Amino acid sequence: MDRTYLAQMGSQEIELPIVDLGPGKQAALLMTIDLPVSVLAQAGRELADLVRERKPDIIVTAATLGIPVAIAIAPHLGLDEYVVLQKSRKWHLRDSPSVEVTSVTTIDAQRLTLDARRLASIDGARVAFIDDVISTGRSAAAALELLTRHGAQIVSVAALMTEGDDWRSALGESAGLVQSLGRLPAVTDDF
Numbered sequence: 001m002d003r004t005y006l007a008q009m010g011s012q013e014i015e016l017p018i019v020d021l022g023p024g025k026q027a028a029l030l031m032t033i034d035l036p037v038s039v040l041a042q043a044g045r046e047l048a049d050l051v052r053e054r055k056p057d058i059i060v061t062a063a064t065l066g067i068p069v070a071i072a073i074a075p076h077l078g079l080d081e082y083v084v085l086q087k088s089r090k091w092h093l094r095d096s097p098s099v100e101v102t103s104v105t106t107i108d109a110q111r112l113t114l115d116a117r118r119l120a121s122i123d124g125a126r127v128a129f130i131d132d133v134i135s136t137g138r139s140a141a142a143a144l145e146l147l148t149r150h151g152a153q154i155v156s157v158a159a160l161m162t163e164g165d166d167w168r169s170a171l172g173e174s175a176g177l178v179q180s181l182g183r184l185p186a187v188t189d190d191f
Helices: 037-054 067-077 116-122 138-149 166-177
Strands: 004-009 012-020 026-028 058-062 082-085 098-101 110-113 126-134 153-163 178-180
Touching (some): 037 153, 037 178, 058 138, 067 082, 067 126, 067 153, 082 116, 110 138, 138 166, 153 166, 166 178
Parallel strands (some): 058 082, 126 153
Antiparallel strands (some): 004 012
């Protein structure tokens, strides 16, 4: 029988599978692409309520699992566009700025790439970086590095959930910008 973890995400309870992430590592896995649309819609409204006071001009997210969150939150902030930091190199991105990133759920290092055609959208803008889960904080830290290097003023780092506390040290001073709808236990060897 598959083991699950019952998590509180804002006003909603969601049941998440517990998965192995390698020797001695397990986590409650939140996959936005596996959540019902209604759950994401409600989460988008609630996350927007937290982020709204920061008055972002634009949302930036990371592919792939942050995209549904960006789509869910944007209309509730009165925003009609968002920027996606890509994780796979495409021909049209070959001259675009990027930064290396590793995360707890991926085996190999990846690169976050900011489409050069979107640089004007973030230069000088108040940016809310939106993601699904902030765990180690390395992905979010890499995204913030890339965005601030190109003129973004980060006003919020928002996620559906945080996981453990490792992200605090990875994000440093930016940890104070984190907003979320709930908290998952840290990656552990014992669920």
